[in-house]
Amino acid sequence: MSSATLVSLDARSVEALPLLSAFSLEKLPLLAQRLLRAPAATAFTKDEEHQLAEIGGMTHDQVGAFLALLQSLFQAAGRRRLAPSVFAQELQRLSIASTTSDVLANVWSHEQAAYEATLIEASSHHAPTLIEAQWRLHVTMADSASKGMATPSALFHMQESNGVAWDMEMDHTELHAFLVQLDAIQAQLDALAAAP
Structure with missing residues (x-):
C-alpha cells in the first residue's frame, strides 16, 4: 500500500481486508457502532467472537485480525477527522467493497463527533485540565x-x-x-x- 492510504497495513490486516468486504452488511453497522461507542472496552466474549466467526465465515485468528483492522480504520479516520465521504473513498482505496465502505461511512457520519472526542480525551494522557x-x-x-x-x-x-x-x-x-x-x-x- 502507498503511504497516502488511510492506514499502514501489516500482513494480518491485508488478509482481513477481504473478510471486511465479505462481512454481512446487515450486521456490520451494529458491530461498527459498538466499536465506535466504546473504543476502550472492545473486548469481546468468547461467544461474541464465535458469533462473529460464524457470521463472517472466519477462524478465531481471523476474527482478531478483522476487529483490529476495523479499529485501526476508525482510529485513523478519527485522528485525521475525515468527513464520511472522504472516509468512504479512503476505504475504497484500500480495496474494500464500495457497499461495505458506504455502510461504514454511514455509521461514521453518526458516530464521528463522539468518537473523535473520545480519542482527544484518551490522547491527553490524563493530564489535569x-x-x-x-x-x-x-x-x-x-x-x-x-x-x-x-x-x-x-x-x-x-x-x-x-x-x-x-x-x-x-x-x-x-x-x-x-x-x-x-x-x-x-x-x-x-x-x-x-x-x-
Missing part, C-alpha cells in the same frame, strides 16, 4: 521606597480538574511575557489544527 480561572487586579499604594509610584499586579486563582488549586501573581512585564508565550502556543496549535 483547567476548570476555573479567576483573576483580579491588585494595586499596592505608593510608598517612600517606590518613589511615589503604585505597583499594579494581576492575581490569579486556578482550579484543576484533579482538585489542585494554585495562585500566582504577575506584574505588567511578567504578564506581558506570559501572554506573548500564549500567543505563540496558540499560533502553533492553530497551524497543527489547520494541517491536512
Whole structure:
C-alpha cells in the first residue's frame, strides 16, 4: 500500500481486508457502532467472537485480525477527522467493497463527533485540565521606597480538574511575557489544527 492510504497495513490486516468486504452488511453497522461507542472496552466474549466467526465465515485468528483492522480504520479516520465521504473513498482505496465502505461511512457520519472526542480525551494522557480561572487586579499604594509610584499586579486563582488549586501573581512585564508565550502556543496549535 502507498503511504497516502488511510492506514499502514501489516500482513494480518491485508488478509482481513477481504473478510471486511465479505462481512454481512446487515450486521456490520451494529458491530461498527459498538466499536465506535466504546473504543476502550472492545473486548469481546468468547461467544461474541464465535458469533462473529460464524457470521463472517472466519477462524478465531481471523476474527482478531478483522476487529483490529476495523479499529485501526476508525482510529485513523478519527485522528485525521475525515468527513464520511472522504472516509468512504479512503476505504475504497484500500480495496474494500464500495457497499461495505458506504455502510461504514454511514455509521461514521453518526458516530464521528463522539468518537473523535473520545480519542482527544484518551490522547491527553490524563493530564489535569483547567476548570476555573479567576483573576483580579491588585494595586499596592505608593510608598517612600517606590518613589511615589503604585505597583499594579494581576492575581490569579486556578482550579484543576484533579482538585489542585494554585495562585500566582504577575506584574505588567511578567504578564506581558506570559501572554506573548500564549500567543505563540496558540499560533502553533492553530497551524497543527489547520494541517491536512
